[in-house]
Amino acid sequence: MRRYAATLGAAGALLGLTYLLPAFQNYQLATVAAYLCATAGLTVLTGQCGQLSLGHGALMATGAYTVALMQSAVGSLPLSLAAGVAVTTAAGAVIGLAAARLRGPYLAGVTLAVAVVVPGITTMFDDVLGGDQGRTFYLAPPPFGYDFPFERWQAWIALTAALLTMLLLGNLTASRYGRAFRAVRDDEVAARLCGIHVARTQILAFVVSAAAAGLGGGVLAVLALSVSPGAFSLTLSLFLVMAIVVGGLGSLAGAVWGAILLVALPDLTARVTEVFALPPALAQRLEGNLPLAVFGITLIVVMILAPGGIQGLVRRARSLLPPVPSVNRGR
Amino acid sequence: MRTHVLPLAMLLALVGCSSDPGGGGGGAPGVTDTEIVVGTHMPLTGPASAGYSQIAPATKAYFDFVNAAGGVHGRKITLKVKDDGYNPANTQQVVRELVLQDRVFAILNGLGTPTHTGVLDFLNSQRVPDLFVASGSRSWDQPGKYPGTFGFNPDYTVEGKILGWYVQRNLPGKKVCFLGQDDDFGRDSLAGVTRVLGDAGVAVKQTYTTSVTNVGPQVDAFKSGACEVVVLATVPGFTALTIGTAARQGFRPQWIVSNVGGDYGTLSKSLGDAAPLLEGMLGANYLPAAAAASDPWVRLFQRINTQFNAGAPFDGNTIYGMSVGYLFVQVLQAAGRDLTRESLIEAVEKGGYTGPGLGPLRFSADDHSGYGGLRMTRVTGTVQDYFGPTYETDSEAGPVTEYPVAPPAPPANGVPAA
Numbered sequence: 001m002r003r004y005a006a007t008l009g010a011a012g013a014l015l016g017l018t019y020l021l022p023a024f025q026n027y028q029l030a031t032v033a034a035y036l037c038a039t040a041g042l043t044v045l046t047g048q049c050g051q052l053s054l055g056h057g058a059l060m061a062t063g064a065y066t067v068a069l070m071q072s073a074v075g076s077l078p079l080s081l082a083a084g085v086a087v088t089t090a091a092g093a094v095i096g097l098a099a100a101r102l103r104g105p106y107l108a109g110v111t112l113a114v115a116v117v118v119p120g121i122t123t124m125f126d127d128v129l130g131g132d133q134g135r136t137f138y139l140a141p142p143p144f145g146y147d148f149p150f151e152r153w154q155a156w157i158a159l160t161a162a163l164l165t166m167l168l169l170g171n172l173t174a175s176r177y178g179r180a181f182r183a184v185r186d187d188e189v190a191a192r193l194c195g196i197h198v199a200r201t202q203i204l205a206f207v208v209s210a211a212a213a214g215l216g217g218g219v220l221a222v223l224a225l226s227v228s229p230g231a232f233s234l235t236l237s238l239f240l241v242m243a244i245v246v247g248g249l250g251s252l253a254g255a256v257w258g259a260i261l262l263v264a265l266p267d268l269t270a271r272v273t274e275v276f277a278l279p280p281a282l283a284q285r286l287e288g289n290l291p292l293a294v295f296g297i298t299l300i301v302v303m304i305l306a307p308g309g310i311q312g313l314v315r316r317a318r319s320l321l322p323p324v325p326s327v328n329r330g331r
Numbered sequence: 332m333r334t335h336v337l338p339l340a341m342l343l344a345l346v347g348c349s350s351d352p353g354g355g356g357g358g359a360p361g362v363t364d365t366e367i368v369v370g371t372h373m374p375l376t377g378p379a380s381a382g383y384s385q386i387a388p389a390t391k392a393y394f395d396f397v398n399a400a401g402g403v404h405g406r407k408i409t410l411k412v413k414d415d416g417y418n419p420a421n422t423q424q425v426v427r428e429l430v431l432q433d434r435v436f437a438i439l440n441g442l443g444t445p446t447h448t449g450v451l452d453f454l455n456s457q458r459v460p461d462l463f464v465a466s467g468s469r470s471w472d473q474p475g476k477y478p479g480t481f482g483f484n485p486d487y488t489v490e491g492k493i494l495g496w497y498v499q500r501n502l503p504g505k506k507v508c509f510l511g512q513d514d515d516f517g518r519d520s521l522a523g524v525t526r527v528l529g530d531a532g533v534a535v536k537q538t539y540t541t542s543v544t545n546v547g548p549q550v551d552a553f554k555s556g557a558c559e560v561v562v563l564a565t566v567p568g569f570t571a572l573t574i575g576t577a578a579r580q581g582f583r584p585q586w587i588v589s590n591v592g593g594d595y596g597t598l599s600k601s602l603g604d605a606a607p608l609l610e611g612m613l614g615a616n617y618l619p620a621a622a623a624a625s626d627p628w629v630r631l632f633q634r635i636n637t638q639f640n641a642g643a644p645f646d647g648n649t650i651y652g653m654s655v656g657y658l659f660v661q662v663l664q665a666a667g668r669d670l671t672r673e674s675l676i677e678a679v680e681k682g683g684y685t686g687p688g689l690g691p692l693r694f695s696a697d698d699h700s701g702y703g704g705l706r707m708t709r710v711t712g713t714v715q716d717y718f719g720p721t722y723e724t725d726s727e728a729g730p731v732t733e734y735p736v737a738p739p740a741p742p743a744n745g746v747p748a749a
Contacts, residue, residue, distance in 0.1 A: 024431035123540050126513055132540045133445035133514035134419050136452060150456065151431065224423040226449040229542065231420030 041212025050185030060217030092210020134228025248311025361436030389652025491523020596646025
C-alpha cells in the first residue's frame with residue numbers, strides 16, 4: 001500500500017515540478033525519466049538476479065524503432081508505446097532463452113553482440129529504418145491546445161512511463177519472484193534446492209528487464225521525435241551498466257541516481273569546459289570525449305570510495321542520523 | 332519505497348536550482364541592444380570532423396572582425412558552437428539546448444544532412460530562423476513546410492547535374508560509377524548525376540555509412556566493374572578513405588568529388604604522405620579557391636584569419652565559414668535596427684545578395700535553396716584551382732547553362748554596408 005502512496009506522492013511532486021521548470025530542464029527531466037525505465041530494468045536483471053547485460057542499449061533501440069514505425073503507420077501514442085514494449089519483450093524472451101544457458105562473461109559476450117548488431121540492422125534495412133540518418137515521426141500536440149509547452153507534455157509522458165515502471169518493478173522485487181531473483185543471484189545451487197526453477201527465473205528477469213528497456217527507448221524516441229542508430233550505440237549500453245553501478249547496484253533507488261547521472265554528467269562536463277578558457281583545438285578534442293572520460297573516472301572513484309554506489313552512501317549517511325521511529329521500519 | 336523518494340527529492344533540488352538565462356531586453360530571444368546570440372551544431376569530433384571542425388571557428392573569426400569594427404547596428408554577434416559528433420541523436424540534444432536553454436536568436440549554418448534533418452520540425456515548431464544550413468540537401472528548400480529554413484550550399488542535385496554534364500561532354504565513352512553517403516546527401520547527388528547521364532549511364536552505384544569506416548567492399552565493386560570515372564558524394568574523411576583504399580588495391584580511376592568532400596587542404600592533411608594521390612582530382616565549387624592568392628575575397632579572409640583566428644590553417648573550410656558569416660551580416664544589415672525573427676526572415680526572402688560566391692544566390696519567398704551554380708576544379712601539382720566557366724541549373728529537368736556574372740569585389744572595410 002505504501003508503495004502506491006509513495007508513487008502518487010512522487011507523481012504529485014513531479015507534476016508540480018514540471019510547472020516550475022523552464023522548457024529545457026523539463027526536457028532533461030523527461031530524458032532522466034526515459035533512462036530511468038532502462039536503468040531500473042537493468043537493476044532488476046543485474047543487481048537483483050545477477051545477470052550482466054551489455055545489450056540494453058540495443059533493446060532500447062528495439063523499443064524506439066517500433067514506436068517510430070508505429071507512429072508513422074497508426075499515430076496513436078499509447079498504442080505505439082505498447083507495441084514498443086511488446087516487441088522488445090519478445091526480443092527479450094529470445095535473448096533471455098539463450099541467456100539462461102550462459103554464465104558471466106559468456107552472457108556478457110552474447111548481449112554485447114546484440115548491442116553491436118542492432119545498429120547495423122538499421123543500415124541493412126535502410127529503406128524502412130532510414131540508415132544512419134534514422135527516421136523522424138509526428139507526435140500529436142498536447143490535448144490542451146497548441147500553446148501548452150510541448151516539453152512539459154513530453155515530460156508528463158516520460159514521467160508516467162517511469163513511475164509506472166518503478167511501481168511495477170518495485171512490486172515485482174518485493175514479491176516472491178523478487179526473492180527468487182535474489183536467491184538465484186546469491187547461490188544457484190541453494191536456490192535450486194529450495195525448489196526455485198533457476199532458468200525460468202533468469203528468463204523472467206531478462207524479459208521484464210527488456211520490457212522496461214523497450215519502454216525507455218520508446219519514450220526516448222518520443223522526446224527526440226526521431227530515431228537514429230547513433231542514439232543507441234554500444235556506448236549507451238556501457239553507460240547504462242556504469243550508471244547502475246555508480247548509482248548503487250541492487251536497489252531501484254540506485255537506478256534513479258544512475259538515470260540522473262546519465263543526463264547530468266555530460267552536461268556538467270560541457271559546462272566545465274566552457275568555464276575554463278581552453279585553447280580552441282584542445283577544447284574541440286575534449287568536447288566529444290570528456291564526458292566518457294569523466295564517467296569512467298567517476299566509476300573508478302565511486303567503486304574505491306563507496307562500493308555501494310551513491311545509494312550506498314545515502315544509506316550510510318542516513319544510518320548516522322538518529323532513527324525516525326515510525327518511518328524507519330522498512331521491509 | 333521511502334528509499335525511492337529521497338533521490339527524487341534530490342532531483343527536484345538539483346534541477347530546481349538550475350539557472351534560467353531568460354530572454355534579455357530586446358523583443359526577440361537572443362537579441363539585446365548590444366548583442367545578438369546565434370547558435371550552431373557542428374561535428375567537432377567524430378567521423379565527419381576532418382575539415383568541418385574548422386568552419387565554425389572561421390565564422391566566429393569573421394564575427395569578431397565585424398564586432399571589432401562596431402558590430403551590426405551597434406550589436407555584437409556571439410556564436411555558440413555545440414559539438415554533435417555528426418550523430419543525429421546528439422544534434423537533437425544540443426539544438427534543444429541552444430534554443431530552449433541558451434535562447435539563441437537563430438540557428439546559423441547547422442552542419443550535416445542526416446543531423447540537421449532531424450531538427451527541422453523542432454526548429455519550425457519553435458519558430459527559430461534556421462539560416463544557411465551547411466548541406467546541399469533539397470530538404471531545406473520547402474518554404475511552405477519550413478518557412479524559417481534556408482540553404483546555403485548549391486543543392487546536391489544541382490551539383491550532381493553539373494558534374495554529370497561535365498562527364499558527358501569531356502569524358503565521353505568512359506564507364507561512370509558512383510559512391511554516395513547513405514542518406515539524402517548521397518541520394519540527391521545521385522539523382523542529379525542520373526538526371527543527365529540516365530540511370531543506365533551510372534554503371535556501379537555504391538553507398539557507405541559514416542558509422543562503418545571501411546570502404547573496401549565498395550572499392551572492390553568499382554574495380555571489378557572496370558569503372559573509369561567515379562563520382563564521390565562523400566564527406567572529407569570518406570573521400571580520403573576511398574582514394575587511399577583504392578590506391579592500396581591498385582585502382583586509380585578519375586575521381587570527381589562533391590564540393591563538400593573535395594577540399595584539397597583537408598584531404599591532403601588526411602592522406603599525409605599519400606597526398607599525391609589527389610593529383611588530377613576533379614571537383615566543383617562555388618566559393619573562392621584557397622589557392623587564389625590574388626582574389627580580393629581570399630586576401631580579406633586571410634587577413635581576418637591571421638588577426639582573429641590565431642592564424643589557423645587557411646583552406647576551403649575557412650573560406651566557407653567566413654562566407655557564411657559575411658552573408659549573415661549582410662542579412663542582419665538588411666533586417667535593420669528593429670531586429671525580430673520575422674524581420675530577419677523577411678530580409679533573407681528579399682534576396683538580391685551577392686558575396687564571394689561564384690553562382691547566383693537564390694533567395695525569395697518561394698525559393699530557399701541558396702547558391703545555384705558551381706564551377707569545375709582540378710588539382711594540378713598540389714594546387715586546386717578553377718577552370719572553365721561557372722554553370723548554373725535547377726534541381727529539376729532544366730538545362731545546364733553558363734552563368735557569366737563574376738562576383739563583386741568585397742567592400743573596402745570588409746563589412747557589408749547597411
